[in-house]
Amino acid sequence: MSLSPLQLCLLFSSALFCVGLIGALARSNTILVLLGVELMLNAANINFIAFWRFGPAPSPATGVMFVVFSIAVAAAEAAVGLALVIAIYRHQKNIRLQEAVRLKG
């Protein structure tokens, strides 16, 4: 059987999603968990572009608009997440997730 370009793009993005998922689940460093989540977000953006390019009825700009807004939200998420990492480090002097068991500072 032969795979269409759309299916190949979807396979690529799902492989990237699973790499991010494994990283977010396996690592105990907060920064690496956050980077795994970023990889999963990027896989979702790749899906948008793939469906926009190879989808059945590509509307002119909808997919591109969606990805632009998604990148903006991902940037905000990365900034807040890394600020949280620094706040956790200031409280407990390391950023291992297993030791972040208190909500009160």
Add this chain to the structure above:
Amino acid sequence: MSIAFLIIALVTLGSAAVAMSLRNLIHSALLLIASWAGIAAFYLWAGAEFVAFAQLLVYVGAVSMVVLFAVLLTRQSRVDMAIAPDALRRIVAALLAGGATLGVLFGAVVSAPLPIAASATPVTVSVRQMGQELMGTHAAALLIVGALLTVALLGAIILASTGREDPPGVAPPAVAPPTRKTS
């Protein structure tokens, strides 16, 4: 399928996988920059030039710097950048969960009744067209994203800033004072 797509996919996936398995955080961050650049190359290959350069600017330019600063600000020792190894049980469980997810996704994608015939003529979106869409159809979304970015940056500053420095000899107050703006 073109060779370029395969090369882009291999570079992106390989650098992401190696980055997620290394112990040195600096090496992980640099490999993830390579992975993000590969994703930008994928956008270029797919014909979404504006998104590709937005990805380059935001991820390769900005997010990578924030990640590197966070790595350097939170390191444990001054010379050794390696972190403690993770528990083997967690790694095995994560690999099982990720592998199961990968199998389900691959099966779903391969067996889905997607349209085989790709659109022969690639659609191109000019920057002018995008600007008109942003200012016309998606003007409300643009405003909301602007407000969201402002609030997120203010929140990040408040979260990461230190409290007011107390003069020596004075007991710190019981309740932490509101954080001051970083200089």
